[in-house]
Amino acid sequence: MARRGNQVPETDVTAMFDSIAPVYDRLNTLMTAGADERWRHLAAEAAELRSGDAVIDIACGTGRLAVRLARAVGPFGRVEAVDLSPVMVARATAEHRAYVQLHFSLANALALPFDDDGFDAATIAFGLRNLADYRRGFVEMARVVRPGGRVVCLELSLPRSRAVARAYHATFRRSAPLMAALAGGSPGAYRYLPASLDGFPDAEDLAATMRSAGLVDVRFRRLAMGAVALHVGRVGGNA
Numbered sequence: 001m002a003r004r005g006n007q008v009p010e011t012d013v014t015a016m017f018d019s020i021a022p023v024y025d026r027l028n029t030l031m032t033a034g035a036d037e038r039w040r041h042l043a044a045e046a047a048e049l050r051s052g053d054a055v056i057d058i059a060c061g062t063g064r065l066a067v068r069l070a071r072a073v074g075p076f077g078r079v080e081a082v083d084l085s086p087v088m089v090a091r092a093t094a095e096h097r098a099y100v101q102l103h104f105s106l107a108n109a110l111a112l113p114f115d116d117d118g119f120d121a122a123t124i125a126f127g128l129r130n131l132a133d134y135r136r137g138f139v140e141m142a143r144v145v146r147p148g149g150r151v152v153c154l155e156l157s158l159p160r161s162r163a164v165a166r167a168y169h170a171t172f173r174r175s176a177p178l179m180a181a182l183a184g185g186s187p188g189a190y191r192y193l194p195a196s197l198d199g200f201p202d203a204e205d206l207a208a209t210m211r212s213a214g215l216v217d218v219r220f221r222r223l224a225m226g227a228v229a230l231h232v233g234r235v236g237g238n239a
Contacts, residue, residue, distance in 0.1 A: 003199035005133040008192070010084065010108075013130050016192055017061075017085040024088070025062055028126075032224075037064070039228055040125060042221075043154040044068035046232045047121040054078040054119045056144060058109045058137075059127020061085075063092035063102070065154075069123065070102040080114065082107035083127075110136050117146040125154040129196045134206070138213035138233075147237030151215055152230070157203050159226030203229040 006013065020027070028036045043065060049055055049072040057066040060081035070079045079102045083089050086106060093104045107113055109124070109131055122141040131137040141151045201209060203220050206229065210218045215233030222229055 002201040002205050004135065006130050006196065008130075008196075010132060013192075014084045017083075017130075018087040021062065021085065021087040021091055025064065035224060039154055039223055039230070040065045040068055042223070042230055043123055043125055043152050044072055046152045046230060047072070047123055047150050049073050049077070049121060052076045053121070055080075055121045055123065056112070056114065056119045056141075057081040058112075058122060058124040058141065059083055059130065060092060060104065061088050061125075061127070063096050063104060065123060065125045066092070066102055066104070067096055067099065070096075070099040073101060075101055077101045079103065080105070080119075082109070082112070084108060110140060112140050112144055114144045116143055119145050119149065121145060121150045121152065123152045123154075126156065128153055128155050128206075129200055134201065135209050135213050138210050138215060142214050142233075142235050145235045147235050149235050151210070151233045151235065153206070153210070153232075154228070154230050155206070156197060156200075157206075157222070157226060157229035158197065158200075160202075160222075203231070206231060 047055060049069065051074040053073045054077060055069050055073060057069055057079060060066050060083045063081055066079055066081035073079060081092065081102060081104045089104045089106055096102055110133060122145050128134055128137060138151065145151060203222060207218045207220050210231060210233045214236060216236045218233040220229050220231040
C-alpha cells in the first residue's frame with residue numbers, strides 16, 4: 001500500500017542533505033549517466049513559462065532546475081527557489097549569483113511563506129519523496145500558484161512491470177551507496193535514497209494524489225523506462 005508521506009523525520013532528512021551537498025550534483029550525474037539534466041529540461045518546459053513570469057521551485061537543492069527556470073522567465077521574471085537544507089541553499093546562492101531574477105531561501109514545502117496565487121507555476125524535482133505529506137505538498141503548491149497555472153513534479157518512480165521494478169530497486173539499493181563511496185560521499189546517506197522509494201506511490205497513484213489536492217488536467221509521462229516520472233497538473237479556476 002502506497003505511503004502518504006516520508007516517515008523519516010524532517011530534521012534527519014535535512015541533516016542528511018546538508019551532509020551530501022558537496023557531492024550531490026556529481027553523484028546525480030554519475031548515477032543517471034547524465035540523463036538528469038535532460039529530465040530537468042523537460043520539467044522546465046512543462047511549466048510553460050514566458051518572459052516576465054514568476055515561478056517557485058521547491059526542494060531546489062543546489063539550483064539546477066531553478067537556473068533553467070530563471071533562463072525561461074528572463075531578467076524581468078522572478079524565481080523563488082526554496083529548500084530545507086541550509087547547506088544546499090548556501091551552495092546554490094554562491095553558484096548562481098549571476099541570475100538577478102533568482103532568489104534562494106530556506107522554507108518548508110508544507111508551509112510555504114508566500115501569498116496565495118502569487119506564481120505562474122510551481123516545480124519540484126526529486127524532492128517530493130522527502131516530504132512528510134505528499135498531498136499537502138501539492139496543496140501548498142496549488143495554493144501559491146494562480147488559477148490556470150501549472151504544478152510540475154519530476155520524481156523517481158518504478159517501472160510498471162513488477163519484475164523489472166524489483167530488479168531496478170535491488171540494483172539501485174546496491175549501486176547508490178557504492179557510487180557515493182567512490183565519489184567521496186556518505187554511503188549511509190545514499191542508502192536512504194533508494195529506501196525512500198519503498199511504498200512511494202506509483203505514477204498513477206501520484207496523479208490521483210495531485211487530483212485530490214485540487215489540481216486538474218493532471219497527466220504524466222514516464223521517463224527512463226519508468227524509473228522516472230514527470231507529472232503536470234493545472235490549478236483550477238479562471239485563468
